[in-house]
Amino acid sequence: MKIHQMLDQKGYDVQAIDRHATMEQAVGVLGEKNIGAVVVTDGDGSVCGILSERDVVRHMSRSGPGILTAAVDDYMTKNVVTCTRDADLQDVMEIMSKRRIRHLPVVEDGKLVGIVSIGDVVKRKIELAEEEAESLKQYIAAG
Numbered sequence: 001m002k003i004h005q006m007l008d009q010k011g012y013d014v015q016a017i018d019r020h021a022t023m024e025q026a027v028g029v030l031g032e033k034n035i036g037a038v039v040v041t042d043g044d045g046s047v048c049g050i051l052s053e054r055d056v057v058r059h060m061s062r063s064g065p066g067i068l069t070a071a072v073d074d075y076m077t078k079n080v081v082t083c084t085r086d087a088d089l090q091d092v093m094e095i096m097s098k099r100r101i102r103h104l105p106v107v108e109d110g111k112l113v114g115i116v117s118i119g120d121v122v123k124r125k126i127e128l129a130e131e132e133a134e135s136l137k138q139y140i141a142a143g
């Protein structure tokens with residue numbers, strides 16, 4: 001299964017924030033949208049970072065709430081791992097597992113077009129397993 005097949009079902013909605021926004025604004029997005037990570041973009045819309053709830057917790061526990069007035073740019077992860085719409089679901093799962101990341105922005109021609117979370121991947125995997133079990137049941141019943 002390809003990532004675009006999953007995105008066609010789940011939707012292409014993705015939350016992004018400018019690198020000059022404050023950490024407080026980013027925390028606001030995470031909280032209001034009930035999501036685990038926000039993609040950080042440059043003025044031209046290209047992906048330049050990612051900030052997950054873990055980053056917020058880690059930096060806040062080290063440096064305190066003062067970080068909330070700093071720019072997202074200071075605390076985001078800059079070396080972002082991304083995938084394309086054409087990537088295989090299996091490959092995305094392996095990347096997430098090996099690199100211990102739960103979010104993979106989907107990028108096409110340098111522009112952010114979606115995001116895949118580990119929750120999306122697990123949900124789709126369960127659906128695929130159920131579909132396979134159902135078709136096996138029907139095959140056995142038909143025999």
Ligand code: AMP
Pocket residue numbers: 036037050051052053054055076077079080081082100101102103104105
């Ligand atoms: P997460 O598992 O998404 O909560 O993120 C755990 C750590 O990995 C945090 O430091 C994130 O900033 C970082 N991270 C999450 N997603 C990515 C990604 N796609 N590329 C690079 N780093 C990431």
